[in-house]
Amino acid sequence: MIYLDNAATSMMRPPEVVDAVARALTSMGNASRGAHAESLAASRTDFVCRRQLASLFGVSDPQRVCFAANSTEALNIALMGLANPGDHVISTDLEHNSVLRPLYRLQAERDVEVDFVPANREGVLDYGAFARLVRRNTRLVVVNHASNVTGNLVDIERIGRFCRERGLVLVVDASQTAGTVPIDMESAGIGVLCFTGHKGLMGPQGTGGLCVAEGVEIRPWKVGGTGVLSYLHTQPEAYPTRLEAGTLNSHGIAGLSAALDFIERTGMDVIASHERALMLRFLERVRDVEGVTLYGDVVRDPVPQRTAIVALNVRDYDSAAVSDELATTYDIATRPGAHCAPRMHEALGTREQGVVRFSFGWFNTEEDVDAAADAIREIAS
Amino acid sequence: MIYLDNAATSMMRPPEVVDAVARALTSMGNASRGAHAESLAASRTDFVCRRQLASLFGVSDPQRVCFAANSTEALNIALMGLANPGDHVISTDLEHNSVLRPLYRLQAERDVEVDFVPANREGVLDYGAFARLVRRNTRLVVVNHASNVTGNLVDIERIGRFCRERGLVLVVDASQTAGTVPIDMESAGIGVLCFTGHKGLMGPQGTGGLCVAEGVEIRPWKVGGTGVLSYLHTQPEAYPTRLEAGTLNSHGIAGLSAALDFIERTGMDVIASHERALMLRFLERVRDVEGVTLYGDVVRDPVPQRTAIVALNVRDYDSAAVSDELATTYDIATRPGAHCAPRMHEALGTREQGVVRFSFGWFNTEEDVDAAADAIREIAS
Numbered sequence: 001m002i003y004l005d006n007a008a009t010s011m012m013r014p015p016e017v018v019d020a021v022a023r024a025l026t027s028m029g030n031a032s033r034g035a036h037a038e039s040l041a042a043s044r045t046d047f048v049c050r051r052q053l054a055s056l057f058g059v060s061d062p063q064r065v066c067f068a069a070n071s072t073e074a075l076n077i078a079l080m081g082l083a084n085p086g087d088h089v090i091s092t093d094l095e096h097n098s099v100l101r102p103l104y105r106l107q108a109e110r111d112v113e114v115d116f117v118p119a120n121r122e123g124v125l126d127y128g129a130f131a132r133l134v135r136r137n138t139r140l141v142v143v144n145h146a147s148n149v150t151g152n153l154v155d156i157e158r159i160g161r162f163c164r165e166r167g168l169v170l171v172v173d174a175s176q177t178a179g180t181v182p183i184d185m186e187s188a189g190i191g192v193l194c195f196t197g198h199k200g201l202m203g204p205q206g207t208g209g210l211c212v213a214e215g216v217e218i219r220p221w222k223v224g225g226t227g228v229l230s231y232l233h234t235q236p237e238a239y240p241t242r243l244e245a246g247t248l249n250s251h252g253i254a255g256l257s258a259a260l261d262f263i264e265r266t267g268m269d270v271i272a273s274h275e276r277a278l279m280l281r282f283l284e285r286v287r288d289v290e291g292v293t294l295y296g297d298v299v300r301d302p303v304p305q306r307t308a309i310v311a312l313n314v315r316d317y318d319s320a321a322v323s324d325e326l327a328t329t330y331d332i333a334t335r336p337g338a339h340c341a342p343r344m345h346e347a348l349g350t351r352e353q354g355v356v357r358f359s360f361g362w363f364n365t366e367e368d369v370d371a372a373a374d375a376i377r378e379i380a381s
Numbered sequence: 382m383i384y385l386d387n388a389a390t391s392m393m394r395p396p397e398v399v400d401a402v403a404r405a406l407t408s409m410g411n412a413s414r415g416a417h418a419e420s421l422a423a424s425r426t427d428f429v430c431r432r433q434l435a436s437l438f439g440v441s442d443p444q445r446v447c448f449a450a451n452s453t454e455a456l457n458i459a460l461m462g463l464a465n466p467g468d469h470v471i472s473t474d475l476e477h478n479s480v481l482r483p484l485y486r487l488q489a490e491r492d493v494e495v496d497f498v499p500a501n502r503e504g505v506l507d508y509g510a511f512a513r514l515v516r517r518n519t520r521l522v523v524v525n526h527a528s529n530v531t532g533n534l535v536d537i538e539r540i541g542r543f544c545r546e547r548g549l550v551l552v553v554d555a556s557q558t559a560g561t562v563p564i565d566m567e568s569a570g571i572g573v574l575c576f577t578g579h580k581g582l583m584g585p586q587g588t589g590g591l592c593v594a595e596g597v598e599i600r601p602w603k604v605g606g607t608g609v610l611s612y613l614h615t616q617p618e619a620y621p622t623r624l625e626a627g628t629l630n631s632h633g634i635a636g637l638s639a640a641l642d643f644i645e646r647t648g649m650d651v652i653a654s655h656e657r658a659l660m661l662r663f664l665e666r667v668r669d670v671e672g673v674t675l676y677g678d679v680v681r682d683p684v685p686q687r688t689a690i691v692a693l694n695v696r697d698y699d700s701a702a703v704s705d706e707l708a709t710t711y712d713i714a715t716r717p718g719a720h721c722a723p724r725m726h727e728a729l730g731t732r733e734q735g736v737v738r739f740s741f742g743w744f745n746t747e748e749d750v751d752a753a754a755d756a757i758r759e760i761a762s
Contacts, residue, residue, distance in 0.1 A: 072627025
């Protein structure tokens with residue numbers, strides 16, 4: 001089987017991730033619940049992982065790295081905990097439903113106003129629209145760091161400067177970039193960075209979180225036991241406890257920590273270069289196949305910095321039919337359809353057909369790429 | 382090391398749980414995201430686990446078993462998604478902060494009224510209070526199936542009958558009982574059952590969920606990508622998707638499923654009998670030690686059905702000091718303090734001292750019990 005669905009989840013993982021989780025499952029207590037060695041081991045693992053993530057994302061205080069079950073939860077926490085009635089939020093056509101649905105809910109339930117920066121048919125944002133859309137009541141800007149459909153990267157430094165000049169809080173969805181694209185929260189002016197552990201970070205499912213910049217105060221969302229200040233009626237004020245209630249997934253966090261070690265040892269740039277080389281190789285091999293339509297900024301020359309995704313369609317074939325054919329005949333895993341990103345597909349003009357998404361990861365090889373390109377050529381002919 | 386903190390998390394686990402998670406970490410895609418074999422494997426694992434949980438808890442439709450990161454999240458989903466402004470809620474002194482803090486928030490933010498059924502100094506509920514506290518606007522009853530401090534069991538069948546007669550929705554926190562005490566949602570008249578995977582169920586941290594009875598409609602809480610109906614602005618209506626957004630922790634769920642297999646094969650009654658025997662053995666050995674005070678209904682003769690917890694204090698020693706002594710001198714892991722259950726400690730009269738909690742699990746032995754009892758005898762003398 002050739003797994004080219006890394007943008008959904010990184011199925012292949014460094015062996016040390018598996019080992020770390022296996023060890024944790026039989027040696028770890030409940031973090032911050034008691035002072036015996038096993039509870040402390042869990043607390044220590046969580047703290048080490050916070051420190052690794054803080055270092056990766058340019059956060060000065062590891063206590064402002066809060067864990068969540070995935071980036072969807074992190075985004076719900078950030079958006080529900082920041083937007084007030086009457087606020088205006090600017091977001092973009094590139095967003096995943098993990099951003100869109102919380103925003104639509106805020107519109108419906110909290111009288112929050114939302115505008116979307118449009119993307120063109122290549123999935124590229126109209127950056128000028130941020131300045132046109134901003135209003136006196138604009139408070140938040142929420143952007144996807146990279147589209148999960150096309151792989152197009154968004155210039156968050158540019159948007160960060162814009163937000164800093166206007167005093168807006170920038171929330172970034174780094175689901176597709178954490179682990180492969182450098183992110184420095186402080187220099188980029190990011191207020192809240194939401195990430196998931198099981199994609200580019202190569203950790204287990206059930207891990208992820210949000211990093212909160214100094215000065216950004218998010219209302220608690222999930223409330224409950226914290227192991228500290230038990231007599232308080234409200235969630236404790238201090239991060240990370242403020243945004244974490246209940247037993248953390250320290251088993252998963254142990255795996256995420258091992259994955260972060262692996263990424264540091266291997267070099268994020270080395271990983272990103274490998275994935276980009278595979279993407280470019282695939283592009284080169286399918287670009288001129290008759291009947292293949294490519295989506296995203298891959299049509300530019302040179303291909304700009306982006307994540308290792310190639311989205312395409314073959315003739316007018318339904319994307320699900322092509323993906324099924326790839327799975328059943330060629331044993332190649334891809335992802336068709338809407339990818340939970342409806343506005344992106346409207347912008348690309350692929351609402352009905354969807355697209356077939358190929359996403360490459362560290363464990364993929366040139367042979368995987370060539371097999372996939374050959375398969376597309378056969379299907380197209 | 383002797384681990385007697387199973388009420389916090391079941392540190393020791395069946396080897397097949399570890400194997401299942403390890404296998405999942407390198408073979409599983411993202412559930413409900415695509416139709417390739419790896420995604421389907423994850424979807425299948427999730428569904429099998431829903432079916433096992435439905436069978437364990439007497440739920441007729443496995444699709445009404447919704448996953449969450451832990452019981453705290455499940456309780457937040459249930460309470461925030463059921464209580465409306467002006468509703469009255471009855472809860473109890475036995476609750477954990479995972480129930481109390483959401484209720485206090487509902488009081489503050491949604492004008493929900495809350496009353497608590499008191500517990501006596503043995504931690505036993507005043508069942509007559511339910512009828513005294515009920516009002517015309519009472520809508521929910523939220524009860525802990527067993528206290529995480531004392532191990533006292535609550536008669537949910539009795540409360541279920543009361544709720545059924547009055548048309549109230551009964552929410553049960555089964556954090557301490559799932560996996561060791563039989564629960565039949567339908568016959569007990571439970572509207573929502575919240576459980577965690579990493580305690581009595583012996584699964585990984587990061588797993589848990591809620592079972593929702595037919596006719597109970599919980600508003601979505603976390604919203605976002607679902608892999609289906611991507612063009613809807615709102616979370617899909619159907620369970621379980623209604624209450625699940627973002628990538629599920631299928632790696633953890635694979636482990637939970639293996640743990641449920643283990644419990645079924647071993648027999649929940651066999652597990653419960655073993656744990657009870659250990660609890661009774663410990664009780665017998667510490668009951669008459671001079672200076673030991675016991676809490677909960679263990680003072681009754683015979684000791685009623687309960688979970689395998691013994692809560693005690695030694696003289697007027699701070700519970701944290703005793704627990705530290707047990708950890709450092711005797712290598713015995715217990716949990717002191719407030720256990721995130723402030724009202725329980727008020728009822729027991731242990732707000733200042735806390736209690737030292739010994740909680741026994743399937744992997745504990747008589748030798749563990751005897752060592753712990755000997756240690757307490759030494760500390761007390």
